[in-house]
Amino acid sequence: MSDIERTEFQLPSELLAGGRAPDSAVDPGVQPDETDIDQTLRPKSLDDFIGQPKVRQQLDLVLAGARRRSVTPDHILLSGPPGLGKTTMAMIIAQELGSSLRMTSGPALERAGDLAAMLSNLMEGDVLFIDEIHRIARPAEEMLYMAMEDFRIDVIVGKGPGATSIPLEIPPFTLVGATTRAGMLTGPLRDRFGFTAQMEFYDTDDLTRVVNRTASILGVEIRQDAAVEIASRSRGTPRIANRLLRRVRDYADVHAEGRVSLEEAQGALEVFDVDELGLDRLDRAVLSALVKGHGGGPVGVSTLAIAVGEEPGTVEEVCEPYLVRAGLVSRSARGRVATAAAWRHLGLEPPETAAGLH
Template sequence: MVEDIVSPEPQDDVELAVEGALRPQSLAEFVGQHKVRGQLQLLLDAARLQDRAPDHILLAGPPGLGKTTLAMIVAHESGRPLRMSSGPAIQHAGDLAALLSSLTPGEVLFIDEIHRMARSAEEMLYLAMEDFRIDIMVGKGAGATSIPLELAPFTLVGATTRSGLLPNPLRDRFGFTAHLEYYDASELEHVVDRSASVLGVGLDATQRAEIARRSRGTPRIANRLLRRVRDWTLVNGSGGSVSLEGVQAALDLYDVDAIGLDRLDRAVLHALVHRFQGGPVGLSTLAVTVGEEPDTVESVVEPYLVRIGFMGRTPRGRIATPDAYAHLGLAT
């Protein structure tokens, strides 16, 4: 009975395969980020011609733009194995030492949210990135000694959504820093088109445009909305066919409006406009009003509202713009 519960069903294996297929396997398949793709291609080609590990790479940008996928592509196109970890999982220098000492020559080490590593681990990483060695402290007090440990040459690919939190000595040790930008609507339509073909969802140009328009410039969100359209079509569609009305109904069901605002976005706007007369209001006060943590409002809601011109950040607090009033159907 236990085996039946924990063992994946064949359908689960199919879904996992589909998940992997949604990720591009090469830079040529990767949609958008044209400048970064060209820079990465040059870096990888030069390393291949010199038969060496590529330089360390820092991928910076908002969530959902493809940093993890690019790290996988770096390993795939280099013909190297990939080891994955995350900053929050590396809270002691010993955690990093164990990880680095187990790497094979040329292996690609991907650390997501690298800015959240412990400071002691960051300081150990300086020497590892530059000289491929670390110093292990043995003992305590006056009797403590440092034992150098040689490491196999490796390529570190770090991903961060907040590059400003990285200390300068760490940032300077990356051979290349890529800044990923939000996608425009046409690029997102290509993402939706490719993912729809993998998922077996037939979409025409207007349906792809509708999903792209509500995806906040982010491929991860576009793929998530596409899945919800697929689910809605399976349950409510006629013979599995997709209509524009079906796409709109599916996205409306999940509270994603015509420009990509979700329930929390609208709650913040409504609080800002109705409770605080358009502001200014402090972040903590605004977060308490909508029942969320300040970090959530600041990192999840604010970037998009500021980017589309619905919210302004001033020294006195957050304010609603005339565009926000217009979207809510109100006069300023």
């Protein structure tokens, strides 16, 4: 994502004439649309951020030390699975520093010129956030090395023997990189970050706090046992917890006048195919294909993907990480193997040879 575009608009004629807009336009009680809610749900400070206590403590020290010395903080790398709050943390860093935040993503930086355009527009102390930084193109990455270390870049003008390199000084800035695959980062890029934070999956207690906070912002009346139920099915991920709460809210609005009890939460999650372990339809299809279709394995990812009608990348990147973390699937040199817990989750008796039975 490049710099935010500015859009001009005209006020309605009745406002220009001094008249009132319709009540829905000025009533503070009117709920914002879903895109507004996405921004509202994001915490604005480290104190408001739920979970990740170690990362918050370390980051607070890094930022506080930089503020005391009146210098730009070291570059920061945020690593971890999707949905744990890396983008939100980058916004908080800029907020804590009182700086502007420029946002882009690795796939958007295909050429060195794309990065040079962003770097040349930075002001001193700005925070540049690059999401999925492991996917940045190699020419742009090599330009980033010099920018991170020396706060300058070399812009090549012309082609062939007549090409000229023009050094361009850029003001000190803080790069915040986010990656879901730290292992794909090149060594030279990883080494240029002064602080690396590893974001961990959330436990049920922290996710329950996330659900309660989101319910308060959305104006949802929810009981504590219902919040715990939603949190326990959220796969350790705040983004999923917020998404499930919205769907439970829809169900409660239709069936219970907006009040979310344990029964309403369970009923909604059943309707939306989320079981007690947080598995959705695709997860259960993969598990069923592994257990019922291939006797528990070992089976290759490509074979499982064909069985459920999905791409191998989808099975490997979307389903498999949680199935392995939940102890339902194990990986071996010969393929994926269903554990005894997977058999029992499907209501079947595991064979004597099932992984994890003894």
